[in-house]
Amino acid sequence: MSAEPILELKDVHSGYGSIKALKGISLKAYPGEILAIIGANGAGKSTTLMTICGIVHPDQGEIFYKGKKINKIPAQKLPPMGLCQVPEGRRIFPRLTVEENLILGAFYRNDRAGIDKDMEHVYSLFPILKERSRQQGGTLSGGEQQMLALARALMTKPEVLLLDEPSLGLAPIIVQSIFDIIADINKNSDTTIILVEQNANLALQTAQRGYVLETGRITLEDDAESLLNNADIRKAYLGE
Amino acid sequence: MRQEYKKIWKNYAVGMAWLLGLLWPMLGIHPDGTLTFHRTLTVWLYIFAGSLICVLFYITKKSRILSGVTDPLVNGAGKLSDISKALPTSVWMVLLFVFLLVYPLVNGRYAIDVAISVLLYVCLGMGLNIVVGLAGMLDLGYIAFYGVGAYTYALLNVAYGLSFWLCLPLAGCFACIAGCLVGYPTLNMRGDYLAIVTMGFGEITRIVLNNWMSLTNGPNGILGIKPISILIPTFHNTMSFETFWVKKLNVLYYFVLILAVISVIAVTRLRNSRIGRAWESIREDETAAELMGVNTFRYKLLAYAVGAVFAGLAGAFFAARMRFVSPESFTFIESCMVLCMVVLGGMGSIPGIVLGVIVLIALPEVFRQFALYRMLVFGAAMIIIMLFKPDGLIPAKRLKIQAQYEKKGETDTNVS
Known part of the structure; x- marks a missing residue:
């Protein structure tokens, strides 16, 4: 692969108290790519993202972002650095309006004009959100909430966007349109995207490279194309 | 059917x-x-x-x-509300303000006394609204900060003779420090646990006031607190200042009114600010707020501190009005009452809380004719309100953003 990795994990161990969810994860994400992390329930996919984002701090190992070590940096300092996550289960602010949710995405920013411009931009990506801008977030449908979560993260102007299960609990047709938008975001603004998914088929079709995670360890790393054609993967994750 | x-x-x-x-x-x-x-x-x-x-x-x-x-x-009712909508909000504000100004002139001592209570509780309700309604942290020991404010004025005035106006900011300061002291260790707690710990802090404050005989005179309380004083210039031969003691209730009423108005305006402005939005995001989902770059630690502590300041200021006025403080006034039930006002009125809604305060202070007064059954009827009224209006009397609305958006929408259509 070309260039320096924008995000790199070196032998990261992490977990919740005495429960160790990650047992030595090493991965690299290169600027401008879509990276898929697939794995079964409890493999440590969400913990990987939460560890990158500083909600859980690693017990051991190092995380580098743009060559800077970010192990101990608190979560709220990462969005200004261009690292943002769309958490699992969307986690929008249900009693705030769509517009307020978006404004909160731009919380660390002070440039009014830039915020307004980005607001228009995400509204053009998700026209339904513009229609619903005065509605409370909790009254949206599941797909709309996922769009809102994605739009809110875009408001932080991310360079690396971490997506945790964007397909969770959504109808197939909506999943497809969300993945199309994810690919668009990657293409148009050169955002690096790390995609964590149980829907391995769709994730690997969208991504350029993939990692397979099993009980806290990386078991396989390859091009998305070859992973899709790998017999073991097909058996384990693609239901064949 | x-x-x-x-x-x-x-x-x-x-x-x-x-x-x-x-x-x-x-x-x-x-x-x-x-x-x-x-x-x-x-x-x-x-x-x-x-x-x-x-x-x-x-x-x-x-x-x-x-x-x-x-x-x-x-x-007919629809027409009435049409008429009320035809007049702009500013007109209603002016009418309300005039009513509040003339109130002590047309009412007796008792009514003014009740009104002062209402205004003090409005101030308390506004402060608690920041902690509970905006930041979403259930605080059951809020009255402790009221107590800190009241005792600050009482002790400084009786022991050192400091004037009310000097003690007022000090009362706010001390309450703020107390708020940070309580807030700091509880920042990692959520929900039920936080409620229990804050309740513990509230009780600790009351018990300390009750038992620290040498400082607070224990359960006997502190007597002889001076009322609010103002300096009035007099012109006999040369210009000099004369101290005027605010002993009359209707003069005190205006001071408390100013405090209540300031707290309402301050909380309204805070709510619509960046800080207010950060608080609301913490209430909605703390982890998500952190992921969006909100420093949850700092904003939660700030909520405690700002909430406590309002209680401290109200406490100083309380001490000046009663001219006597004792731990009796700062019991757990008082914390519950303030919390009830906030919840009953509608969490996070400022007019709702004002109405909640009026209902909870005025209802027991109105029900005096039921004598023995007063508190029973009062309790029943609360249950009925909560059954039929679970979001509070006036649920919180998100008006500001809507108005902004409508304006934007208008200009958009004009351009196109």
């Missing part, structure tokens, strides 16, 4: 039977062991008759039997 009425009647019958079961032990069992039924039945029949009329009215309204009578009434 028929099915629905059947259900209403069934619920009504069950409710009345439950009430009878509740009333009889209270009214029918006597300490000497005798059991009577007569009194219970009379009271029960009164309630039965009253509620029966309500239910009948509800059903006739629903089945539109009396539509000939009710429709014009509803239309």
